[in-house]
Amino acid sequence: MADIQRRPFLRHLRGAPTSYVRHLRGGRVAHEGTGISFWFRPLSAAISEVPVDDRELPMLFHARTADFQDVAVQATVTYRIGDPALAARRLDFAIDPGTGRWRSAPLDQVAAMLTEIAQQHALTRLARIPLREAITDGPAAVRDDVAAGLDGDARLTDTGVAVVGVRVVAVRPEAEVERALQTPARERVQQEADRATYERRALAVERERAIAENEMQNQIELAAREQALVARRGANDRRRAEEEAAAAEIAARARAERDRIAAAAQAEARRVMGAAEADAQAAQLAAYRDADPAVLLALAARALAEHLPEIGQLHVSPDVVATALARLGGPR
Numbered sequence: 001m002a003d004i005q006r007r008p009f010l011r012h013l014r015g016a017p018t019s020y021v022r023h024l025r026g027g028r029v030a031h032e033g034t035g036i037s038f039w040f041r042p043l044s045a046a047i048s049e050v051p052v053d054d055r056e057l058p059m060l061f062h063a064r065t066a067d068f069q070d071v072a073v074q075a076t077v078t079y080r081i082g083d084p085a086l087a088a089r090r091l092d093f094a095i096d097p098g099t100g101r102w103r104s105a106p107l108d109q110v111a112a113m114l115t116e117i118a119q120q121h122a123l124t125r126l127a128r129i130p131l132r133e134a135i136t137d138g139p140a141a142v143r144d145d146v147a148a149g150l151d152g153d154a155r156l157t158d159t160g161v162a163v164v165g166v167r168v169v170a171v172r173p174e175a176e177v178e179r180a181l182q183t184p185a186r187e188r189v190q191q192e193a194d195r196a197t198y199e200r201r202a203l204a205v206e207r208e209r210a211i212a213e214n215e216m217q218n219q220i221e222l223a224a225r226e227q228a229l230v231a232r233r234g235a236n237d238r239r240r241a242e243e244e245a246a247a248a249e250i251a252a253r254a255r256a257e258r259d260r261i262a263a264a265a266q267a268e269a270r271r272v273m274g275a276a277e278a279d280a281q282a283a284q285l286a287a288y289r290d291a292d293p294a295v296l297l298a299l300a301a302r303a304l305a306e307h308l309p310e311i312g313q314l315h316v317s318p319d320v321v322a323t324a325l326a327r328l329g330g331p332r
Contacts, residue, residue, distance in 0.1 A: 002049050002100040011042050011097055018053035020084035033087070041099035049102070050084035050093045050279070056163055057111050063123045069131040069177060073122055073142065074169040077114050077150070082162030090159045110161055114150070118166070119147035131173060138171040 002021060014037040015021040023038060024046040025029035030129045031038045038059040052239070057077045062070055081087045125145040126134050138287060145167040150156060174179060 004097065004100040006098070009041065010039055012039050013037060013047065013100070015049070018051060020050040020052050020081070020088070022048045022050070022085065022088050029168055040097070043162050045097055046096060047089040047095050048080050048093040049095045049100075051107070052084055052089050054078055054080045055107070059115055059118060061115075061119050061122070063126040065126050065131045065134045067126055068131045069173055071126065071131070071134055071138075071171050071173050073126070073171050075118065075122070075142070076167045077118055077145065078164040078166075079110070079114060079161055080164060083160030086158075086160035110159070113155065113159070114161070117153050117156070118146045119146045119151055119246055126171070127190065131177070132181070134171050135173065139168040141170065143168040181250060
């Protein structure tokens, strides 16, 4: 929108860099161009402002396919006023000299014209293809047909409107139809998911079986090693017992030989001692043989006294003394 400043009997207009301004005075062009500024008299001026920047026009309309299915088309048309002088002559881009606002809605007219032309070509294209093709290949086909139709439309050319580009975002059927079309794909995806799940379970079972076999093989190996260990321990124990028995036998033999030698030595010692005692007794008897009986009696009494227990008191009667004296004094 142009910036207009008010002065007594005069107005000053300052245009934008993206706006084409055309000033007519008395039916003749006084000022014309993009981004211009000038003074004018409001009572004798006719001013038009045409935007020359790119503009986006979103569209959403319904169409019917060859198999009588309703689809929604979402598209966007980018356009600009390529010939603003021609557009100012064909459309009402006049602005109020006091406020700088458009007196009508020229861009709405351009939008309606573009929408009608785009819909016409889109409807024609979708009416010749079935629903599945419209969903899969429809956006590209509709975009090409709409772009070709807009570029070659004489009405747009005569108005000075140039189409920069066309984008078809989506061609979508009704919600129920879309769900019905999605069901086979969902089923296939679910089947693929189930197949992957079954394969994963089968792989898990196979791995568990391999793990069980490995564990069983390990147990068999451990049992075999344990059996070999038991056999080795048994052989070691048997050998140890044999060694201990041999050692015990050797020890017993050594002990028996030692006892035999000791017994022989003891017997020899006893024999020698017996012989010595016999010789001593023989010598003693030989000594006693020629001794006086009274002496022998005294010796016997002394020996008896040595072997008697301790006597606290001894009573000797006169008869005992007389008898002993008698015997001592008697013949030998």
